[in-house]
Amino acid sequence: MDRAPNDIExxxxxxxxxxxxxxxxxRRLVLHLIQRRDQSMRPLLAALDRVSQSAQTCSQCGxxxxxPVCAICTDTRRATGEICVVExxxxxxxxxxxxxFKGQYHVLGGTLSALDAIxxxxxxxxxxxxxxxxxxxxxVILALAATVDGQTTAHYIADALGHTGVKITALAQGVPMGxxxxxxxxxTIGAALRARKDx
Amino acid sequence: MDRAPNDIExxxxxxxxxxxxxxxxxRRLVLHLIQRRDQSMRPLLAALDRVSQSAQTCSQCGxxxxxPVCAICTDTRRATGEICVVExxxxxxxxxxxxxFKGQYHVLGGTLSALDAIxxxxxxxxxxxxxxxxxxxxxVILALAATVDGQTTAHYIADALGHTGVKITALAQGVPMGxxxxxxxxxTIGAALRARKDx
Ligand SMILES: [Zn+2]
Ligand SMILES: [Zn+2]
Numbered sequence: 001m002d003r004a005p006n007d008i009e010x011x012x013x014x015x016x017x018x019x020x021x022x023x024x025x026x027r028r029l030v031l032h033l034i035q036r037r038d039q040s041m042r043p044l045l046a047a048l049d050r051v052s053q054s055a056q057t058c059s060q061c062g063x064x065x066x067x068p069v070c071a072i073c074t075d076t077r078r079a080t081g082e083i084c085v086v087e088x089x090x091x092x093x094x095x096x097x098x099x100x101f102k103g104q105y106h107v108l109g110g111t112l113s114a115l116d117a118i119x120x121x122x123x124x125x126x127x128x129x130x131x132x133x134x135x136x137x138x139x140v141i142l143a144l145a146a147t148v149d150g151q152t153t154a155h156y157i158a159d160a161l162g163h164t165g166v167k168i169t170a171l172a173q174g175v176p177m178g179x180x181x182x183x184x185x186x187x188t189i190g191a192a193l194r195a196r197k198d199x
Numbered sequence: 200m201d202r203a204p205n206d207i208e209x210x211x212x213x214x215x216x217x218x219x220x221x222x223x224x225x226r227r228l229v230l231h232l233i234q235r236r237d238q239s240m241r242p243l244l245a246a247l248d249r250v251s252q253s254a255q256t257c258s259q260c261g262x263x264x265x266x267p268v269c270a271i272c273t274d275t276r277r278a279t280g281e282i283c284v285v286e287x288x289x290x291x292x293x294x295x296x297x298x299x300f301k302g303q304y305h306v307l308g309g310t311l312s313a314l315d316a317i318x319x320x321x322x323x324x325x326x327x328x329x330x331x332x333x334x335x336x337x338x339v340i341l342a343l344a345a346t347v348d349g350q351t352t353a354h355y356i357a358d359a360l361g362h363t364g365v366k367i368t369a370l371a372q373g374v375p376m377g378x379x380x381x382x383x384x385x386x387t388i389g390a391a392l393r394a395r396k397d398x
Contacts, residue, residue: 047210
């Protein structure tokens with residue numbers, strides 16, 4: 001790589017910093033792209049460029065969207081009064097692949113963490129409290145990881161919503177201890193949702 | 200992903216087809232890029248765009264370059280009369296990381312393969328024969344994998360260059376059986392180069 005042209009070295013360095021990639025896989029990827037400029041490099045560039053220009057965060061739920069409010073929030077058939085609270089967009093996508101949940105979401109953007117000094121105001125928890133306070137919500141389903149931080153966050157949200165009287169449930173059976181939602185198979189997520197219990 | 204916006208789904212699908220990535224790692228990558236648009240997405244786009252416009256194949260050696268002839272071929276200090284023959288650009292980069300070889304390269308673009316019906320005319324072998332025939336070459340170092348196809352290719356090239364009288368050597372000690380060059384550590388490549396033997 002010492003003698004790879006500077007532009008190419010810079011691209012490899014960019015790629016190597018992405019999650020799941022390292023210098024070796026980045027070199028392989030960049031070579032692949034250069035050697036398949038028309039079939040691979042140009043379509044990828046065009047797709048990245050479109051997403052770079054269009055992607056934004058849904059102002060209601062925190063999902064990633066190509067409009068100010070996402071397709072799930074604007075779908076009136078999904079205004080069921082159920083809000084599923086997830087840690088991040090990857091978890092929302094995992095829930096959608098499960099295909100069982102028909103309501104709307106609220107993406108926290110993380111979990112509470114004493115260690116990382118992440119408090120409620122760093123997440124979209126105040127927005128969730130406002131959203132529930134505005135009415136029309138029957139049930140808040142806490143679909144958070146079965147980790148210490150995930151469960152701390154679940155309890156915090158249940159407390160924060162206590163005064164609203166809304167029903168609060170949590171994914172139950174099917175989420176293994178220490179398990180992260182995004183790693184579960186789709187069937188397990190569906191089972192956990194159907195067996196949700198009062199929190 | 201069912202409900203990810205179409206542009207984002209298309210980008211994930213593009214990414215998932217790249218070597219070493221799959222749907223799950225592609226989703227993670229795309230989320231990472233979207234959520235770090237300024238720190239990650241835009242610099243990656245710019246770097247990809249530069250490489251997409253500038254990358255080309257060196258007309259002399261087959262290396263990837265940002266000019267018609269690559270930086271190694273135009274570096275007169277590297278016109279030592281030694282040509283190192285490698286399978287692909289990843290192997291050239293691996294040799295360069297070793298930092299031992301000071302001559303020039305010839306990138307074949309693959310190895311002969313009866314199974315895949317890859318013959319000499321599918322590789323840059325005729326160009327190598329021409330290049331050696333044009334004079335100024337003292338030694339051709341065959342730095343090919345210790346695989347059946349790699350060694351078949353080495354023997355074919357040795358035969359094809361036989362009439363030129365040029366010295367032909369091969370990487371020796373240090374390349375493990377079945378080993379691919381690009382997986383070796385840098386020190387091993389240097390040792391194999393220094394211990395090269397007549398072929
Ligand atoms: Zn939304
Ligand atoms: Zn060159």
